[in-house]
Amino acid sequence: MTEDMSRYPLRLEGDDVPMVRFRNVTKRYGPLVVLNQLDLDVSTGEMVTIIGPSGSGKTTVLRMLMTLETIDSGVIYVDGEPLTHMERNGQLLPASSKHIRRIRSKIGMCFQHFNLFPHMTALGNCMEGLVQVLGLSRREAEERSMELLDMVGLAEKRDEHPSRLSGGQQQRVAIARALAMRPKVMLFDEVTSALDPEVISEVTNVIRRLVGAHDLTMLMVTHQMGFAKEISDRVCFFFNGAVEEQGTPAKLFENPERERTRQFLNAVLDAN
Amino acid sequence: MTYIEFLQVHGSRMADGTVLTVVQFLLATVVAVVVAVLFGLMRLSRNPGVRGVATVYIEIFRGTSLLVQLFWIFFVLPLFGLNLDKFVAGFLAVGLNMGAYGAELVRGAIRAVPRGQWEAAVALNMTDRKRMWRVILPQALVIMLPPWGNLVIEILKGTALVALISVADLMFEVRQINIATFLSVQAFGTALIVYYVLARFLVTPFMRALERFMSRKIGRA
Numbered sequence: 001m002t003e004d005m006s007r008y009p010l011r012l013e014g015d016d017v018p019m020v021r022f023r024n025v026t027k028r029y030g031p032l033v034v035l036n037q038l039d040l041d042v043s044t045g046e047m048v049t050i051i052g053p054s055g056s057g058k059t060t061v062l063r064m065l066m067t068l069e070t071i072d073s074g075v076i077y078v079d080g081e082p083l084t085h086m087e088r089n090g091q092l093l094p095a096s097s098k099h100i101r102r103i104r105s106k107i108g109m110c111f112q113h114f115n116l117f118p119h120m121t122a123l124g125n126c127m128e129g130l131v132q133v134l135g136l137s138r139r140e141a142e143e144r145s146m147e148l149l150d151m152v153g154l155a156e157k158r159d160e161h162p163s164r165l166s167g168g169q170q171q172r173v174a175i176a177r178a179l180a181m182r183p184k185v186m187l188f189d190e191v192t193s194a195l196d197p198e199v200i201s202e203v204t205n206v207i208r209r210l211v212g213a214h215d216l217t218m219l220m221v222t223h224q225m226g227f228a229k230e231i232s233d234r235v236c237f238f239f240n241g242a243v244e245e246q247g248t249p250a251k252l253f254e255n256p257e258r259e260r261t262r263q264f265l266n267a268v269l270d271a272n
Numbered sequence: 273m274t275y276i277e278f279l280q281v282h283g284s285r286m287a288d289g290t291v292l293t294v295v296q297f298l299l300a301t302v303v304a305v306v307v308a309v310l311f312g313l314m315r316l317s318r319n320p321g322v323r324g325v326a327t328v329y330i331e332i333f334r335g336t337s338l339l340v341q342l343f344w345i346f347f348v349l350p351l352f353g354l355n356l357d358k359f360v361a362g363f364l365a366v367g368l369n370m371g372a373y374g375a376e377l378v379r380g381a382i383r384a385v386p387r388g389q390w391e392a393a394v395a396l397n398m399t400d401r402k403r404m405w406r407v408i409l410p411q412a413l414v415i416m417l418p419p420w421g422n423l424v425i426e427i428l429k430g431t432a433l434v435a436l437i438s439v440a441d442l443m444f445e446v447r448q449i450n451i452a453t454f455l456s457v458q459a460f461g462t463a464l465i466v467y468y469v470l471a472r473f474l475v476t477p478f479m480r481a482l483e484r485f486m487s488r489k490i491g492r493a
Binding site for chain 2: 111115129
């Protein structure tokens with residue numbers, strides 16, 4: 001079944017265009033509906049955290065935005081332009097890979113398992129995208145990479161391969177690598193879930209500094225409720241592929257309206 | 273005639289043959305590597321036509337005998353106007369055949385690179401080509417080197433067949449000596465030892481060193 005695309009605008013215009021907009025986005029794996037007609041806006045500079053039980057579709061939201069998953073219906077807009085589609089003769093058509101690459105350049109992502117390139121040093125990991133994708137000279141790329149490695153406190157590890165770094169260090173390199181590309185939107189997909197408890201703060205501290213210092217839009221999936229509460233502008237609770245409830249951290253954590261949100265938060269707090 | 277005397281008489285001929293065997297082996301290995309990477313990548317193409325060509329190639333060259341392929345290239349292709357020197361036909365047949373096995377090693381190794389590596393390359397907005405050459409293939413290489421160690425030995429042993437189209441390799445010389453002297457034990461015994469020494473003391477240590485070198489490059493050692 002093909003969707004009638006004419007009800008979606010070709011681009012978003014006006015004073016308060018969100019940096020990210022999901023409109024009516026559905027994702028299925030066979031008969032399983034992972035996301036069900038999701039509508040979600042994220043404003044420029046906003047830090048939005050997604051929480052929810054496993055299987056609620058929260059990671060899928062980030063993966064679709066990074067174009068690691070296709071969508072089955074709806075449109076995703078980034079910075080006013082459609083990401084999943086492109087305009088041809090006044091119509092929205094599925095995006096070409098060239099179009100996807102252009103819009104995708106605005107997005108960066110960090111993964112649960114870091115996914116650093118094992119055959120490159122920390123510095124090489126950061127420089128790779130700058131040289132190979134942005135076409136910077138090696139000198140410029142090294143300069144920018146070192147700035148970021150310095151920011152995450154790993155300048156002296158520049159020549160180490162990922163296998164010689166701890167999990168926390170690897171994740172900080174991964175953050176530096178993503179930021180080096182100067183994205184407008186950063187996605188953090190359970191970036192502390194694979195870490196030992198004692199190094200989690202290394203990574204959360206780096207993210208904390210980003211919130212203060214950059215005009216960066218951030219979307220984060222996490223199980224660290226305390227961290228989410230502390231740094232988010234808004235928290236979205238996902239359930240069964242849709243936003244069940246959202247609001248400021250204070251409201252959502254201290255005064256949730258929905259029964260499912262309460263159940264989830266109680267279960268998580270019990271576990272801690 | 274003692275074995276020493278046998279070697280004194282026929283040793284230089286067998287040495288010449290060994291040199292040719294090594295040259296055939298090296299050239300066949302180059303062909304096999306090129307074919308393996310090319311068809312291994314084609315097997316993973318999104319285009320069904322490209323994938324199909326690679327599948328047919330691999331099926332034909334793995335599914336039929338190397339000796340038959342050698343004879344085809346040397347005796348049948350000239351009937352279609354393609355004349356190849358026996359020296360070229362020899363290493364080409366061995367390389368094309370072994371490359372088909374190699375293609376499957378390449379394909380398997382590429383698929384064995386963790387998904388997260390592909391995803392990280394997408395997140396850095398790399399083109400498909402850069403992702404393959406800069407991120408996936410270097411890691412696939414480390415994964416596929418141990419099975420390639422086996423295949424390279426197979427290539428060496430496979431070159432013995434080129435004697436049958438009269439390329440003057442070790443096997444060819446040994447057979448000539450056998451026909452002339454009837455000293456089968458000495459002749460074929462020497463061939464056995466030479467192939468073993470080449471495989472065990474040249475090819476295997478080289479492949480091991482390559483594995484160690486690549487592991488170091490990837491920061492695992």
